[in-house]
Amino acid sequence: LPKGNARKLAPKYIGPMKILENYNGVSFKIEIPNVLKQRGIHPVFHASKLRIHHPNDDNRFPGRTVEQVLSSFGEQADEWLVEKIIGHKREGRDLKFEVEYKSGEIAWLPYREVKHLTPLATYLELLNL
Incomplete structure (x- = not known):
């Protein structure tokens, strides 16, 4: 997260992400955005770290998009x-x-x-x- 942003306000999960491969139902390889790949995030996750995607509730979070959530990952990391x-x-x-x-x-x-x-x-x- 960029400096100055409160962790408690950040989403716990981002997505939806396409599942590319299933490793015996224990781990899954997912298609992650390039921003996360550049940060060194590995695309294989244990099933306990994944959740079913529920579309945005426009009443609670009007106009929020996946791109807005992911943009915070790319801003601070460029120098690293x-x-x-x-x-x-x-x-x-x-x-x-x-x-x-x-x-x-x-x-x-x-x-x-x-x-x-x-x-x-x-x-x-x-x-x-």
């Missing part, structure tokens, strides 16, 4: 989006990647935090891997 991967190194059994954020800040992140990011595919392609 990974722009590119600069390098990598091995530390023991771990593989770490040097990433550059859109803000220009550079940090080392473990593979598990970058494996789903588009810049990783670009970086590996440059290395012919």
